[in-house]
Amino acid sequence: MNHPEARLPEVDHLRRRSLVVGVAALALCAGGAVFDPPEFFHAYLTAYLFWIGIALGCLAILMLHHLVSGRWGFVIQRLLESGCRTLPLMALLFVPLLFGLRELFLWARPEAVAAEAILRHRQPYLNGPFFSARVVLYFAVWITLASLLSKWSLEQDRTAAPDLTRRLTCLSGPGLILYGLTVTFAAFDWVMTLGPQWHSTIFGAVFMVGQGLAALCFVVVVSARLADRGPLSAVMSPQHFHDLGNLILAFVMLWAYMAFSQYLIIWSGNLQDEIPWYLHRMRHGWFWLAMALIVFHFVVPFMLLLSRVAKRRARILFGVAAGLLVMRFVDLYFLVVPALHPERLSIHWMDVVAPVGVGGIWLWAFLGHLRGKALVPLHDPRFAGMSEPAHEA
Amino acid sequence: MSLAPPLYGLMAEFDTPEAVLAAARRAYARGYRRMDAYTPFPVEGLSEAIGFQHTCLPLLVLIAGLVGAIVGFASQYYATVIDYPLNVGGRPLNSWPSYIPITFEVVILFAALTAVVGMIALNGLPMPYHPVFNVPAFSGASRDRFFLCIEATDPLFDREATQRFLEGLGPREVSEVEQ
Incomplete structure (x- = not known):
């Protein structure tokens, strides 16, 4: 059941176009940054979190796949590998944020720290140099994992050595633990400390589930396109889409479960330092964004994905996944931007242009990593065993 | 004067899941609708092949x-x-x-x-009696044999013609299933 013929068609044109669009959009934003730095940094942070969420989600799902090796994983393995190999680029794209710490975080403003006892108390952890050191550490872990996983997998394509599979599995177990720890800390560092006092212990888990969901939706969007008269049409069956649809359904439910748990606990506690975070987000038009999240990030995709037909038809699943990707961005927007505008719903032009900019460059890198390789692993012994149909039901 | 016992159907026994799947497809294509397949483990595509519709x-x-x-x-x-x-x-x-x-x-x-x-x-459970167990070889359905049974209530069912049809599918054996 190997498909060495499944390769990406000519994508140089698409790559060039996405790079041009990306660079142009970021140049526009750079112009905007001169006039309105706080708006720029919040817009850029949201866009950055969205795209690195896909890359990190790809890393996590890839390690999950190496641990459980379900039939769904082999057909998207190369997409996941290409997704997480964009992490060095994302490390580069983090650099602008280091110049915006003062605009983004209360703890980076000396006058605010002097005024607030709690910020002084947190100073040994939340300060510029240590923050940057942690960023370096996170990326060191992520890039090491991503490059080893894709290096060994491609080596197996060339040498057909079966023991590489074992190596991939052995790295993935500890790798997932490291992923959990680093993403939890990164979510606390980059998003939770935007507000002055707010804290939530489940926040890292909500963030991880969002990343996993974004990555699954992204690979479904790409593979549905490649399976529709494309190079994956001989590989992807309705059964594969069914499996991926079930995974998306599970992640949608898990996201709703965790997001609601966080709300319920803070609502029940009703504490002075926690509740304002939600109060701002339930008034002034932010309320409508919260409602949109409940309806379009949970209720609608949940109802659609209950249907077997919707999961087995690539075109329907494509639509659901594309919609969920949009809602992933809305969710991150809902986390970040009210920190800047607690009193009114605000959509700046850079909030729309920045994700296009980061995304254009990200897609350029993603397609570059995907180019020229077999779209499914060629010599994985676990995948080869799956051509036996009898026990697959 | 001997009265033949009423017939539940005719059952063909196969060695492999592929064989029973192919047999079920051909039986369906021939126009048989009242039939059932019995296998030791789920065989992908078999329920679609015998025309099983989704349940409510x-x-x-x-x-x-x-x-x-x-x-x-x-x-x-x-x-x-x-x-x-x-x-x-x-x-x-x-x-x-x-x-x-x-x-x-x-x-x-x-x-x-x-x-x-x-x-x-x-599923009509609990069902203390089912005619297919009258076939001695049927105990293989929980080990390594695959069965396709065309029931006598099928409008196309004909004692001889159906027997010939099933034998044409290459089974190990075709047996009568007593009611």
């Missing part, structure tokens, strides 16, 4: 889940707002966020019970 069970489970949601939420609303209003920490009487976990549990309870009971009922 998913719809029943969905309805039970929705009923569970209404029952779960309404019973808490009735208890805390209508029957015994009590001020807890200054929160509104209709504190809907705290109703959600129990509503969720009741949804799962109703849906899961409906799925189990509905599955058993729609």
Whole structure:
């Protein structure tokens, strides 16, 4: 059941176009940054979190796949590998944020720290140099994992050595633990400390589930396109889409479960330092964004994905996944931007242009990593065993 | 004067899942509809091949889940707002966020019970007697044999023609199934 013929068609044109669009959009934003730095940094942070969420989600799902090796994983393995190999680029794209710490975080403003006892108390952890050191550490872990996983997998394509599979599995177990720890800390560092006092212990888990969901939706969007008269049409069956649809359904439910748990606990506690975070987000038009999240990030995709037909038809699943990707961005927007505008719903032009900019460059890198390789692993012994149909039901 | 026992159907025995799948497809293409296949493990595509339509069970489970949601939420609303209003920490009487976990549990309870009971009922279980067990070789269906049985109630069923048709599919053996 190997498909060495499944390769990406000519994508140089698409790559060039996405790079041009990306660079142009970021140049526009750079112009905007001169006039309105706080708006720029919040817009850029949201866009950055969205795209690195896909890359990190790809890393996590890839390690999950190496641990459980379900039939769904082999057909998207190369997409996941290409997704997480964009992490060095994302490390580069983090650099602008280091110049915006003062605009983004209360703890980076000396006058605010002097005024607030709690910020002084947190100073040994939340300060510029240590923050940057942690960023370096996170990326060191992520890039090491991503490059080893894709290096060994491609080596197996060339040498057909079966023991590489074992190596991939052995790295993935500890790798997932490291992923959990680093993403939890990164979510606390980059998003939770935007507000002055707010804290939530489940926040890292909500963030991880969002990343996993974004990555699954992204690979479904790409593979549905490649399976529709494309190079994956001989590989992807309705059964594969069914499996991926079930995974998306599970992640949608898990996201709703965790997001609601966080709300319920803070609502029940009703504490002075926690509740304002939600109060701002339930008034002034932010309320409508919260409602949109409940309806379009949970209720609608949940109802659609209950249907077997919707999961087995690539075109329907494509639509659901594309919609969920949009809602992933809305969710991150809902986390970040009210920190800047607690009193009114605000959509700046850079909030729309920045994700296009980061995304254009990200897609350029993603397609570059995907180019020229077999779209499914060629010599994985676990995948080869799956051509036996009898026990697959 | 000998009276032949009433016939339930004719059963063909196969060695491999592929063979029974091919046989089921050909029987369906020939126009047989009242038939069933018996295998030691699920064979992918077999239920579609014998023309098995989707059941109404998913719809029943969905309805039970929705009923569970209404029952779960309404019973808490009735208890805390209508029957015994009590001020807890200054929160509104209709504190809907705290109703959600129990509503969720009741949804799962109703849906899961409906799925189990509905599955058993729609399968016609418990069924203490089934004619296919009259065939001695049928015990192989739980080990390494694959069976396709065309039932006598099928409009196309004909004692000789159906026997010839089944023998043409390359089975190990074709047996009569007594009622």
